[in-house]
Amino acid sequence: MRRKEPLYRSVNTRTHGVRHPSGEYRWSRRRDDHTGQGAMHGKTRRGRDYTPLFRFLLSHVGDDWDAVHAEAVSRLDSPEPIFWIVALTESERKPIVLTGESTFFSGLYVDDANRLALVDPDLRIERLKPGCACCTHTFNGKPFVLKYQDDPV
Template sequence: MTDRKKPLYRSVNTRTHGVRHGAGGEYRWSRRREDRVHDGAMRGGQRHGLDYTPLFRFLLSRVGEDWDTVFAEAAARLDRHEPVFWMVARSEAEEKPFVRIGESSYYSGLFVDEDNRLRLVDPDLRVEHMEPGCACCTHTFNGIPFTRKYSPPAD
């Protein structure tokens, strides 16, 4: 019996009716324009059908721990390293109190401090501070639904 841990991502249904995956079709309408220089034609790099929520929860549960150890475990359980850096800032300029993943999911921004420890960019940020951008979606912060209700901007 092996001690193989579960991957930090999961497959999502991509064949269900109505599932949309970002850009699609725009190129076919503009490919014959003479002023277009193949800027993004044939986007073969897009990956659909993977949910990295387990990775985000893993990273949040490891705040305060040694970054090299955390990253080594995460990297061993991922298909690629890029999603780690959706939450973890690579430089001080990239640090944000929260990051938006998808349409309405927000997570705490992370960084690696001078002692090589994983830290929260804003440790005081709570779900109570977050305000939804629309009334139609269920917005979450670190997996918890927002407690504040949507209030439209005053005209």
């Protein structure tokens, strides 16, 4: 039996010019007390692109949540990214979820029948407007239709 592909991609983080958001230790340390600082390495995991996971979840809208969740977890390194776009409670539901600087996906939730569903099924890419002219904004993997228009003051 052939093993299925993982639902994430490794991103090159060692190339010249790749920057990661972080502050230097000297900007955050307390000058009068250096005890209790703990380890100096962070817990941020870099180098993963979960776009295949988000597309997988969108393709299984309407399917049984337990089966979808079990398959997704078996193909991931950590189950945490699933819940970046899937809301388990009503208070967590969002129609649009920002997963990158200009990458948006439809929000998902688990309905009463234990099925994966869209938070806003009427949401269309034709109605979304980009926030700036410098980035390529995408919604569910497709570029925005409308172009950026600077509002005159």
